[in-house]
Amino acid sequence: MRFGIFDHLDDSGLPLDRHFEARLELIEAYDRAGFYGYHLAEHHNTPLGYAPSPGVFLAAVAQRTRQLRFGPMVYLLPLYHPLRLIDDPGRGQAVDRAICRGGHAGLCRSLIGKIPKRIVSPFRRPRGTGGHAQPSRSP
Amino acid sequence: MRFGIFDHLDDGGVPLGQLFEERLKLVEAYDRAGFYGYHLAEHHATPLGYAPSPSVFLSAVAQRTRQLRFGPMVYLLPLYHPLRLIEEICMLDQMSGGRFLFGVGRGISPVEVGFFGVDFAHGMQQYEEALAVIRLGLTHDELTYHGKFYKFDAVPIVLKPAQLPHPPLWYGISRLETIPWAAENDVNLVSFLRPVSAMRPLVEQFQAEWTALRKPPDTLPRIGVTRHVVVAETEKEARNIAARAYRPWRRNMEVLWEQRGVPFPLQGELADEFDVLQHHGVGFAGTPAGAREYVAAQADGSGINYFVCDMAFGDITLAEAKRSIELFAEEVMPAFAEA
Numbered sequence: 001m002r003f004g005i006f007d008h009l010d011d012s013g014l015p016l017d018r019h020f021e022a023r024l025e026l027i028e029a030y031d032r033a034g035f036y037g038y039h040l041a042e043h044h045n046t047p048l049g050y051a052p053s054p055g056v057f058l059a060a061v062a063q064r065t066r067q068l069r070f071g072p073m074v075y076l077l078p079l080y081h082p083l084r085l086i087d088d089p090g091r092g093q094a095v096d097r098a099i100c101r102g103g104h105a106g107l108c109r110s111l112i113g114k115i116p117k118r119i120v121s122p123f124r125r126p127r128g129t130g131g132h133a134q135p136s137r138s139p
Numbered sequence: 140m141r142f143g144i145f146d147h148l149d150d151g152g153v154p155l156g157q158l159f160e161e162r163l164k165l166v167e168a169y170d171r172a173g174f175y176g177y178h179l180a181e182h183h184a185t186p187l188g189y190a191p192s193p194s195v196f197l198s199a200v201a202q203r204t205r206q207l208r209f210g211p212m213v214y215l216l217p218l219y220h221p222l223r224l225i226e227e228i229c230m231l232d233q234m235s236g237g238r239f240l241f242g243v244g245r246g247i248s249p250v251e252v253g254f255f256g257v258d259f260a261h262g263m264q265q266y267e268e269a270l271a272v273i274r275l276g277l278t279h280d281e282l283t284y285h286g287k288f289y290k291f292d293a294v295p296i297v298l299k300p301a302q303l304p305h306p307p308l309w310y311g312i313s314r315l316e317t318i319p320w321a322a323e324n325d326v327n328l329v330s331f332l333r334p335v336s337a338m339r340p341l342v343e344q345f346q347a348e349w350t351a352l353r354k355p356p357d358t359l360p361r362i363g364v365t366r367h368v369v370v371a372e373t374e375k376e377a378r379n380i381a382a383r384a385y386r387p388w389r390r391n392m393e394v395l396w397e398q399r400g401v402p403f404p405l406q407g408e409l410a411d412e413f414d415v416l417q418h419h420g421v422g423f424a425g426t427p428a429g430a431r432e433y434v435a436a437q438a439d440g441s442g443i444n445y446f447v448c449d450m451a452f453g454d455i456t457l458a459e460a461k462r463s464i465e466l467f468a469e470e471v472m473p474a475f476a477e478a
Contacts, residue, residue, distance in 0.1 A: 011297075016229070016233040016298065016299065016301075017233045017234070017236060017301060020230070020233055020234045021234075044222065044226070045222070045294055045295045045296065045297060046295070046297060047297055050230075050297070050298060051230065052223070052226040052230075052298070053194065053223060053226050053227045053230060055192065055194070055195050056194050056195060056198045056227050056230050056231065056234075057198070057230065057234075059195045059196065059198035059199045060198045060199065060201065060202050060234060062199065063199050063202035063203060064202060079220065079223070081218065081255055083183065083184070083254055083255055084191070084192060
């Protein structure tokens with residue numbers, strides 16, 4: 001059995017700056033404790049979710065953890081421009097980013113190299129169209 | 140004079156994970172060195188910019204720094220849903236203890252905005268509307284707006300920025316006509332590639348508009364230029380690094396335009412080689428003493444109060460950039476410290 005964490009990052013009564021910092025400290029504890037994945041909700045314009053852009057919060061999570069995998073649960077796909085999801089259409093370069101979510105999760109993944117495969121797989125490019133190639137050197 | 144950093148986060152010829160981690164190490168160095176602001180470009184589908192969602196990289200920057208302010212230079216407003224940008228600005232400002240610098244623009248590449256389905260011809264109008272919506276959202280508990288591009292009815296805004304009423308605005312200036320708007324709205328201005336002689340009229344106009352609005356002179360926002368800067372122990376070493384690293388950066392400035400058969404607007408203006416750039420006075424590679432003279436001449440010639448360095452471009456290595464930053468911080472910046 002593996003264990004994960006789900007988080008709404010909902011209102012806690014704390015000021016926002018302390019709310020975010022306190023949650024990051026908890027996430028460090030999840031990391032130390034050996035949880036497999038940290039799953040962050042996306043909600044908008046409601047105290048139910050204070051990480052309406054999960055990609056932004058998760059980039060901080062990447063900096064504060066070592067083992068913990070993480071991702072949105074879930075990105076609300078229709079609310080994003082697809083190019084922010086896949087980045088780089090039609091180019092074989094920098095596919096590292098495109099594996100996940102281009103500008104968002106792709107960057108998180110590149111920063112630490114892990115996002116739960118279950119979540120990113122819908123965005124994974126078919127093999128042979130770029131795969132896991134590193135960005136090629138510029139001419 | 141304050142000093143800032145501009146970064147394209149362009150292709151560095153190294154694997155992407157390495158590029159990001161090394162750049163974050165440089166950002167830590169900027170923080171320690173006492174730079175005021177870190178300004179990150181937004182580009183799409185081009186090796187010119189590997190942080191196409193600047194918010195995501197900047198969230199990592201917030202975790203790795205203590206003093207450094209940071210922000211996009213600039214968010215391409217028509218490419219975002221305004222509600223999401225309101226949310227991201229509030230998150231980043233709160234997660235950094237109020238260090239966010241809110242850079243705004245419409246996007247200068249019809250190719251890049253075209254990928255997002257944005258009509259470049261309407262870009263300015265959409266940008267202006269988006270900015271109005273975002274400023275309303277950042278300063279109100281509820282958002283109602285009826286425009287040509289955006290319509291909102293009583294949307295609750297639950298996040299607030301740390302800096303009130305909202306984080307300071309930054310803008311990449313290209314035209315004198317923008318100055319009155321900037322003065323009225325307390326907008327900080329940065330110009331790219333503009334020689335000092337052409338910068339002075341902008342600075343003087345900004346000061347004149349500021350005075351006309353009866354705003355105190357000591358509260359004038361930052362107005363500055365961005366320059367490629369490489370400092371090393373010897374001039375030869377610095378010039379060699381700059382000449383080598385400039386070529387891939389210069390290539391990546393143009394590559395997407397070329398691929399799409401759209402004339403590159405800086406053709407003829409943007410030097411092909413670093414030596415030429417330096418000869419035109421819009422870039423510097425040399426010793427710390429030379430850099431002091433260069434910055435002094437830039438300041439005296441234009442009246443700027445902000446000097447923005449692009450210190451990591453093309454295939455500059457981590458070690459080269461770190462040395463350059465150290466020398467600049469230790470031997471150049473103190474000579475221009477503000478009282």
